[in-house]
Amino acid sequence: MTRSAPQVEPSPTDLSEAIAHAVYELVHQWDAFDEERAQQFGLSGAQAAVLMNLLHEEPSMRELADWLECDASNITGLITRLERRELVQRVADPDDARVHRVQLTAAGQRLARRMRSRFFQGSPSVAGLSYGDQRALLTLLQRAVDSGAGQEA
Numbered sequence: 001m002t003r004s005a006p007q008v009e010p011s012p013t014d015l016s017e018a019i020a021h022a023v024y025e026l027v028h029q030w031d032a033f034d035e036e037r038a039q040q041f042g043l044s045g046a047q048a049a050v051l052m053n054l055l056h057e058e059p060s061m062r063e064l065a066d067w068l069e070c071d072a073s074n075i076t077g078l079i080t081r082l083e084r085r086e087l088v089q090r091v092a093d094p095d096d097a098r099v100h101r102v103q104l105t106a107a108g109q110r111l112a113r114r115m116r117s118r119f120f121q122g123s124p125s126v127a128g129l130s131y132g133d134q135r136a137l138l139t140l141l142q143r144a145v146d147s148g149a150g151q152e153a
Contacts (some may be wrong), residue, residue, distance in 0.1 A: 033124060046078055050088075050102075058103045060093065060099050061079065064079070086107050088103065088104055089105055091103055
C-alpha cells in the first residue's frame with residue numbers, strides 16, 4: 001500500500017503570496033485581452049478604459065490621472081486624441097471653472113456602449129468556470145475589495 005505524503009497547509013504568508021500572484025496573472029490576462037479588443041475599435045487599452053469609465057461618471061482630468069495611476073500630462077494627451085475623434089469633450093466644472101471634467105459626446109456614448117457589450121462578454125480567464133463558481137469568485141473578490149477599502153498600503 002502506497003502512502004501519500006501528508007498535505008502541508010501553506011503558511012499565511014505563502015497563501016497571501018499565492019493569492020497575489022494569481023490575481024496579478026488574472027489582471028495581466030485581462031489587460032492583454034482588453035488591449036486586443038480595444039484595437040478592434042481602433043483604440044488603445046487606456047483610451048477604451050477611459051471611454052467605458054465615462055459611461056458612469058464625468059471625472060476631472062486629475063481624477064482620471066489618479067484612476068489610471070499616471071501623470072496628468074499623459075491624461076492630457078490621451079483626452080486630446082479622443083477629442084480629435086470627437087468621442088469626448090472637456091467641460092468646465094460648474095462649481096470650479098479651473099477644473100475641467102471629461103464627458104462623452106453622443107458618438108463616444110455609442111462607441112462606449114458597443115465596446116462595453118464586447119469587452120464584458122465572457123472573459124476567457126473565467127469562461128471555463130461554472131456559473132456558480134463565477135458567482136462565488138465575484139463574492140470573494142467583492143469581500144476582499146471591501147475589506148481593504150480605505151486602507152493604505
